[in-house]
Amino acid sequence: MKTRDDLEELTKAELAEYAEVQGVKVLVLDTKGTMIDKILGEYTEPAEKKVAKPAEKGALPPERGLYDLQGNKINEPMYNLTIYSSESDSSDVSLVVNGHNLLIQRNVEVQVMKPFVDMLKDAVIYTNVQDPDTGIISARQIQKYPHQASPV
Numbered sequence: 541m542k543t544r545d546d547l548e549e550l551t552k553a554e555l556a557e558y559a560e561v562q563g564v565k566v567l568v569l570d571t572k573g574t575m576i577d578k579i580l581g582e583y584t585e586p587a588e589k590k591v592a593k594p595a596e597k598g599a600l601p602p603e604r605g606l607y608d609l610q611g612n613k614i615n616e617p618m619y620n621l622t623i624y625s626s627e628s629d630s631s632d633v634s635l636v637v638n639g640h641n642l643l644i645q646r647n648v649e650v651q652v653m654k655p656f657v658d659m660l661k662d663a664v665i666y667t668n669v670q671d672p673d674t675g676i677i678s679a680r681q682i683q684k685y686p687h688q689a690s691p692v
Contacts, residue, residue, distance in 0.1 A: 547576045555579070606640055606653055616654035618692040622647065623660070623685050633685055635659055657689045 541562075547555065555575040559566040566575045577583035606614045623633050625646040635642045637655045644650055663684040670677045 542579075544576060544580060547579060548572075606637065606655060608638060614653070614655065618651050618653060619657045619689045620649050620692055621652050621657060621660075621687060621689045622649045623687045626686065651692060660685055660687050660689070 542558070547558070550558065552572050552575065555572065556566055556568075559575060559579050562579060564579050566578050570578070574583060606616070608614055621644070623644055623646050630646055633644045633646065635644060635652070635656045637659055642652060642656060644652075660683075665682045665684050667680055667682060668677050669680045
């Protein structure tokens with residue numbers, strides 16, 4: 541029987557041939573290290589990966605609610621929200637929280653849950669602005685979507 545060092549010098553094709561002579565089953569997709577481990581009897585099967593169970597056939601996601609990634613319903617307060625248009629952008633705004641998508645028309649007041657308002661607050665642009673009088677450049681944080689939100 542060859543040592544690990546001897547086996548590491550062989551190519552994958554030579555390892556496959558040697559394994560066949562030794563009566564050890566190796567796969568074409570096995571790595572060279574896995575082949576060597578199988579030949580030396582040191583190979584252990586990897587632990588089985590847990591796969592999420594698919595939803596039961598016909599099961600529908602819950603309606604009219606916002607859920608976190610663990611499936612727990614989020615009970616947050618509602619807000620009146622208006623997203624303002626700008627000189628350069630008057631298109632509708634798509635807000636997505638945990639896979640729930642809202643398409644909101646600008647300059648129209650709508651009611652949304654707090655996680656959507658929080659997402660808008662976090663949507664900022666970092667830029668540098670130069671004061672025309674002094675020439676001083678300073679970092680600024682600008683809202684990507686200027687908006688107003690108030691609790692219902």
